Amino acid sequence: MNDETKKPSTEPYRGVRDFYPEDMVVQRYIQDTWSKVAESFGFHRYDASLLEPAELYRAKSSEEIVNDQTYTFRDRGDREVTLRPEMTPTVARMVAQRRRELAFPLRWYSIPNLFRYERAQRGRLREHWQLNCDIFGSHDVAADVEIIHLASSILTAFGAKDTDFEIRINDRATLFGEISKKIKDGGSTAEALKLLDSKAKISAEQYAQTESELFHTPLSLSPDVNSGVHTVLHELSKRGVTTASYDPSIVRGFTYYTGMVFEIFDTNPENRRSLLGGGRYDNLTGLFGGDPIPAVGFGMGDVTMRDFLETHSLLPATGIRGPVVYIVNDDTKTTHDAARIATTIRARGISAASNVSDKKLGDQLKLAERAGAGFALILSESDDTHFELKRLSDRTVTKVSLEECIATLLSELQ
Amino acid sequence: MNDETKKPSTEPYRGVRDFYPEDMVVQRYIQDTWSKVAESFGFHRYDASLLEPAELYRAKSSEEIVNDQTYTFRDRGDREVTLRPEMTPTVARMVAQRRRELAFPLRWYSIPNLFRYERAQRGRLREHWQLNCDIFGSHDVAADVEIIHLASSILTAFGAKDTDFEIRINDRATLFGEISKKIKDGGSTAEALKLLDSKAKISAEQYAQTESELFHTPLSLSPDVNSGVHTVLHELSKRGVTTASYDPSIVRGFTYYTGMVFEIFDTNPENRRSLLGGGRYDNLTGLFGGDPIPAVGFGMGDVTMRDFLETHSLLPATGIRGPVVYIVNDDTKTTHDAARIATTIRARGISAASNVSDKKLGDQLKLAERAGAGFALILSESDDTHFELKRLSDRTVTKVSLEECIATLLSELQ
Numbered sequence: 001m002n003d004e005t006k007k008p009s010t011e012p013y014r015g016v017r018d019f020y021p022e023d024m025v026v027q028r029y030i031q032d033t034w035s036k037v038a039e040s041f042g043f044h045r046y047d048a049s050l051l052e053p054a055e056l057y058r059a060k061s062s063e064e065i066v067n068d069q070t071y072t073f074r075d076r077g078d079r080e081v082t083l084r085p086e087m088t089p090t091v092a093r094m095v096a097q098r099r100r101e102l103a104f105p106l107r108w109y110s111i112p113n114l115f116r117y118e119r120a121q122r123g124r125l126r127e128h129w130q131l132n133c134d135i136f137g138s139h140d141v142a143a144d145v146e147i148i149h150l151a152s153s154i155l156t157a158f159g160a161k162d163t164d165f166e167i168r169i170n171d172r173a174t175l176f177g178e179i180s181k182k183i184k185d186g187g188s189t190a191e192a193l194k195l196l197d198s199k200a201k202i203s204a205e206q207y208a209q210t211e212s213e214l215f216h217t218p219l220s221l222s223p224d225v226n227s228g229v230h231t232v233l234h235e236l237s238k239r240g241v242t243t244a245s246y247d248p249s250i251v252r253g254f255t256y257y258t259g260m261v262f263e264i265f266d267t268n269p270e271n272r273r274s275l276l277g278g279g280r281y282d283n284l285t286g287l288f289g290g291d292p293i294p295a296v297g298f299g300m301g302d303v304t305m306r307d308f309l310e311t312h313s314l315l316p317a318t319g320i321r322g323p324v325v326y327i328v329n330d331d332t333k334t335t336h337d338a339a340r341i342a343t344t345i346r347a348r349g350i351s352a353a354s355n356v357s358d359k360k361l362g363d364q365l366k367l368a369e370r371a372g373a374g375f376a377l378i379l380s381e382s383d384d385t386h387f388e389l390k391r392l393s394d395r396t397v398t399k400v401s402l403e404e405c406i407a408t409l410l411s412e413l414q
Numbered sequence: 415m416n417d418e419t420k421k422p423s424t425e426p427y428r429g430v431r432d433f434y435p436e437d438m439v440v441q442r443y444i445q446d447t448w449s450k451v452a453e454s455f456g457f458h459r460y461d462a463s464l465l466e467p468a469e470l471y472r473a474k475s476s477e478e479i480v481n482d483q484t485y486t487f488r489d490r491g492d493r494e495v496t497l498r499p500e501m502t503p504t505v506a507r508m509v510a511q512r513r514r515e516l517a518f519p520l521r522w523y524s525i526p527n528l529f530r531y532e533r534a535q536r537g538r539l540r541e542h543w544q545l546n547c548d549i550f551g552s553h554d555v556a557a558d559v560e561i562i563h564l565a566s567s568i569l570t571a572f573g574a575k576d577t578d579f580e581i582r583i584n585d586r587a588t589l590f591g592e593i594s595k596k597i598k599d600g601g602s603t604a605e606a607l608k609l610l611d612s613k614a615k616i617s618a619e620q621y622a623q624t625e626s627e628l629f630h631t632p633l634s635l636s637p638d639v640n641s642g643v644h645t646v647l648h649e650l651s652k653r654g655v656t657t658a659s660y661d662p663s664i665v666r667g668f669t670y671y672t673g674m675v676f677e678i679f680d681t682n683p684e685n686r687r688s689l690l691g692g693g694r695y696d697n698l699t700g701l702f703g704g705d706p707i708p709a710v711g712f713g714m715g716d717v718t719m720r721d722f723l724e725t726h727s728l729l730p731a732t733g734i735r736g737p738v739v740y741i742v743n744d745d746t747k748t749t750h751d752a753a754r755i756a757t758t759i760r761a762r763g764i765s766a767a768s769n770v771s772d773k774k775l776g777d778q779l780k781l782a783e784r785a786g787a788g789f790a791l792i793l794s795e796s797d798d799t800h801f802e803l804k805r806l807s808d809r810t811v812t813k814v815s816l817e818e819c820i821a822t823l824l825s826e827l828q
Contacts, residue, residue, distance in 0.1 A: 008469045010511035010702050013495060016463030018508050021522070024459045040760055042737030042767025042785065045438050049430030049527075049541050050464075055422045073487040075531070081427060094432050097424035103784035105771050108435070113463075117489070127463050135770060142749035143770040149757070235750050239757045288424050323456030335556035336649050343563070343653045346454055353456025356549060356557040357519050370517035371456065 015126030021320045027129075029316065030305055031111050034131040037154045038109040041146070043133055046110050048090050054080035056089045071117040083115040087132040087299065088256070088284065095136050095295075096288035104137025104293070125303060134297030136285075141228055144260045144280060145235040147296050151264060151276055152241050154300065159314045165275060168247035169233065169262040172279070174226045175251070182215045190255060196221075197251040221248035228260060256281040260296065268311055275308055276300035322372030323351040324409050328364035332381030341379065344402065350409045368392060374412060377405055429540030435734045441543075443730065444719055445525050448545040451568045452523040455560070457547055460524050462504045468494035470503050485531040497529040501546040501713065502670070502698065509550050509709075510702035518551025518707070539717060548711030550699075555642055558674045558694060559649040561710050565678060565690055566655050568714065573728045579689060582661035583647065583676040586693070588640045589665070596629040604669060610635075611665040635662035642674060670695040674710065682725055689722055690714035736786030737765040738823050739803075742778035746795035755793065758816065764823045782806060788826060791819055 012018045019027055035045065054072050071083040084090055087110060095102065110132045117126065133150055135143040148167060155165055179192045195210050196219075211218055229246050236244050244262075252261045261279035265272055278298025286292030309315045325345060327338040335356050342354035353371065355364050361378070368376040369392050378388040389405050390397045400408065426432045433441055449459065468486050485497040498504055501524060509516065524546045531540065547564055549557045562581060569579055593606045609624050610633075625632060639647065639660040650658045658676075666675045675693035679686055692712025700706030723729045739759060741752040749770050756768035767785065769778050775792070782790040783806050792802040803819050804811045814822065 007703050008472070008507070008701060009467065010507050012463060012507075013465045013467050014491070014493070016465050018463075018511075019461040020508065020512065021458035021460050024461055027461070028459070040737075040765040042740065042765060042787070044435035044734055044736065044785070045442070046435050047433040047438055047441070049426060049432075051427045051430050051529075051541065053423065053427050058422075071487075071489075073485075075485075077428070079428070093422070093424050093426075094434065097432075098434065103781050105781070107767060107785070115465075127465065138770040140749050140770045140772065142753055142768075145750075146753060146768075146770055149753075235753070238750070238754055287422060289421055320458055322458065323454075326456065335554050336559075336652070339556055339560060339563075339649070340652055351454040351456060353521060354556075354560075356552040356554045356560055358554065367517050367519075371458070371521075373456070 013126075015124065017125070017127070025318060025320055026306065026315065027302065029318075030302055030309075031129065031131075033157055034111060034154060034300070035109075037157045038131070038133055038150065041107065041150050041153070043107040043109040043150075046091070046094065046108050047112065048084075048094060048110075050084050050113060050115070052082050052084050052090060052093075054082040056093060057082055057085070069116055071115050083117075084112065085114055085116050086254075087112045087114065087130065088134075088254070088281070088297070091132065091134055091136075091297075092284040092295070093288065095293060096285045096290070099285070099290060099293060102136075105143065106134075106136040108136065109133045129302040131300045132297060134295055136293050136295045138296075139282070139294045141231050141260075142235070143294075143296050144228075145232050145239070147278060147298055148232065148236060148244065148262055149239055149241055151262075151278070151298050151300065152236075152243075155264070155275070155308075158305075158309055160308075160312060162243050164267055164312055165243065165264050166267055167236075167241070167244035167262060167264050168250050169229050169244055169260065170246065170248055170250040171226050171229050171260050172251075172257050173228070173259050175221075175248070178219055178221070179215075182217055182219060184214060184216060187214045193251055193255070196249065197253060199249055232260065250277075252277055252279055254281075256284045258282045262298075266308055266311065271307075271311055273304070273307075275304055320372040322368075322374075323353045324373070324413065325350060325352050325375045325377055325405075326364075326368035326371060326373040327352060327354040327377045327379065328361060328368060329355055329379040330361045330381065333379040337379055341377065341402065345377075345406060345409070348406050348410065350406065350413065365390070375409065427540075429538065431539070431541070439732060439734055440720065440729065441716065443732075444716055444723075445543065445545075447571055448525060448568060448714070449523075451571045452545070452547055452564065455521065455564050455567070457521040457523040457564075460505070460508065460522050461526065462498075462508060462524075464498050464527060464529070466496050466498050466504060466507075468496040470507060471496055471499070483530055485529050497531075498526065499528055499530055500668075501526045501528065501544065502548075502668070502695070502711070505546065505548055505550075505711075506698040506709070507702065509707060510699045510704070513699070513704060513707060516550075519557065520548075520550040522550065523547045543716040545714045546711060548709055550707050550709045552710075553696070553708045555645050555674075556649070557708075557710050558642075559646050559653070561692060561712055562646065562650060562658065562676055563653055563655055565676075565692070565712050565714065566650075566657075569678070569689070569722075572719075572723055574722075574726060576657050578681055578726055579657065579678050580681055581650075581655070581658035581676060581678050582664050583643050583658055583674065584660065584662055584664040585640050585643050585674050586665075586671050587642070587673050589635075589662070592633055592635070593629075596631055596633060598628060598630060601628045607665050607669070610663065611667060613663055646674065664691075666691055666693055668695075670698045672696045676712075680722055680725065685721075685725055687718070687721075689718055734786040736782075736788075737767045738787070738827065739764065739766050739789045739791050739819075740778075740782035740785060740787040741766060741768040741791045741793065742775060742782060743769055743793040744775045744795065747793040751793055755791065755816065759791075759820060759823070762820050762824065764820065764827065779804070789823065 070085045113129050257279040259280035263277035264275045280296040282294040283292045327342045329338045338354035342352040345352040376390045388397050389400045484499045527543050671693040673694035677691040678689045694710040696708040697706045741756045743752045752768035756766040759766040790804045802811050803814045
């Protein structure tokens with residue numbers, strides 16, 4: 001243990017993040033806003049373990065995906081376990097398990113951490129947090145509208161303007177019809193979806209080449225809005241969401257989507273990235289047996305969210321918030337004196353920390369500032385009944401009794 | 415995929431829990447209370463990934479512990495990764511990494527999920543959540559008192575009475591002195607600690623037998639309180655914590671404790687279990703190089719906490735809380751009508767869900783109750799400007815305009 005060569009690193013595992021208190025402030029701000037808006041739409045929070053039987057993903061994915069893109073290992077009972085790469089299979093499993101007891105339609109949300117297992121690359125994270133919102137038990141297009149409206153409301157709750165993002169909507173049902181009409185014998189729908197999803201990333205020649213290999217005649221991704229998407233757009237605008245449009249090129253990666261699919265993009269010309277996406281998946285619960293329960297939902301990641309907020313200067317400039325008051329003492333008083341005063345103040349509902357060090361008074365005051373305290377209460381020999389109360393924002397000092405101090409702090413809290 | 419034999423199970427992975435919304439209410443109540451009390455003591459929240467390099471635990475544990483009691487596997491970069499079995503090595507790593515930038519003493523807390531890898535047994539969980547509170551950077555006994563006071567304040571914040579739990583304190587420094595004086599050549603301190611920790615669980619004969627193998631003369635665990643523990647007890651009582659006592663049999667399992675150790679026990683005669691424990695570990699950060707930073711802290715698990723609250727009838731009887739109002743409609747109105755009214759109400763700061771199903775009105779009202787809504791607003795053909803507002807707790811109905819409805823709901827929120 002004293003062998004220098006065995007000293008463990010202070011770095012976190014490659015591709016994951018440490019959250020120091022100042023990072024945690026941002027993380028909590030993002031997650032609390034997600035939570036607040038989801039609950040304003042009547043969504044209930046659920047959660048689950050990140051450990052799932054690997055078979056949960058095998059059922060809907062190829063062996064290759066489970067092995068190459070997830071953390072999957074065997075436990076000592078020889079069961080294959082996966083660190084969840086997405087939340088949808090988990091929530092479908094939970095809903096399927098209690099399908100007889102639950103009152104549908106459900107409005108459920110969760111903020112799980114998700115894992116992807118890839119070779120570490122700079123900037124590619126192996127763990128991130130994602131808001132997941134889903135409505136289970138409704139075929140109604142109103143559920144599609146509700147989900148998109150919720151996603152859009154979350155962005156505006158962070159202070160985003162309508163012009164900061166655009167919502168693009170498609171319907172896979174139409175797409176599947178078009179594909180099945182034109183695909184060559186033996187061609188796979190998955191291949192066709194993959195081609196469409198890559199359209200913006202490959203050259204027109206490459207696209208045309210692959211298209212002619214897969215299809216009899218070129219796909220005509222209709223510029224005409226289909227009637228389901230039309231209703232979604234119309235109802236969104238009635239709710240004040242006017243930045244949505246039909247986009248036949250929106251396909252989404254996951255194979256389980258069955259109908260409406262959507263993505264929201266940043267309109268920043270330097271960063272037109274997809275902020276979030278989702279859609280309708282009416283068959284997923286059917287995997288577990290019984291009639292499938294219709295579902296529509298979306299997922300939104302913390303890293304993308306934070307980038308968006310930073311790009312648009314929407315992150316509030318709050319540092320760490322500490323206790324309302326930090327009790328400090330000069331060397332004529334003890335840490336126990338400070339602690340007892342803190343206890344008295346805390347009993348009145350005011351958060352309070354006290355010095356537990358042998359630092360000089362000046363250093364204690366610096367610590368109180370660094371800790372984000374609002375005030376420092378200074379105990380010194382000069383007076384046992386009155387103390388200096390220092391407001392740390394402007395460093396003004398007033399002489400107060402303990403009761404006056406408490407009154408000042410309480411009025412500050414209102 | 416349609417092969418019946420390949421149907422995935424709806425059960426979670428063995429030994430972990432799904433949190434349905436009603437479970438999540440309890441989980442959030444526990445975690446929010448933890449968080450609130452820790453912050454009232456000026457503690458800042460941090461977090462980290464549950465994935466850690468396995469070497470982090472090797473440094474302080476035997477190879478056997480890392481392999482047998484943790485989830486450890488190799489990633490494709492051939493690095494050994496562990497799902498954290500406890501938080502202390504992680505927080506020590508984080509503090510060590512920024513030791514030059516951080517303002518000490520730190521008051522830090524976290525609520526991580528932890529994993530232990532053992533053969534699944536009924537009732538033994540492989541994942542649980544644990545509150546961790548630590549003070550870094552103080553040798554002062556006031557930090558020891560603060561940590562125990564915080565732990566005790568958390569129990570009373572849940573409504574526990576002083577008589578519901580007892581705090582037992584020891585000092586390992588005294589113990590190590592006693593052990594080193596009396597241990598036979600070649601005897602290990604770890605073995606001695608293990609024996610002492612098992613004292614209550616084994617027979618007097620077994621204890622005496624092993625003791626005589628390990629020591630020249632029987633250990634005399636002094637009934638006299640040592641001076642450090644004496645100060646802790648004295649200062650706790652000055653803060654109103656009178657249920658603490660010296661207990662020379664408190665040893666704690668982790669090897670890293672260097673001084674004060676404590677546990678809090680349930681006083682329920684049928685369930686005298688340890689609720690939480692902690693202590694001083696002044697050398698752990700030294701593992702990473704540089705001078706060690708003194709530290710004292712404790713951990714408290716969610717499962718034990720919930721058991722304690724249930725045993726003492728301290729869990730509030732709140733079911734799931736839904737939106738303030740659920741907008742329902744008869745078959746003369748559409749889901750879109752309901753959604754638009756919900757949007758108007760939500761814009762006034764009131765949480766609102768709306769019907770997205772083709773259920774009959776009566777079933778929609780049942781759903782609103784099941785979802786934990788406070789009110790249902792009923793849209794029907796009979797009147798386009800006035801609606802029935804049903805208070806779901808007593809099923810009283812009033813006829814209101816939309817503005818009157820909003821006024822009623824807003825007054826309800828105050």
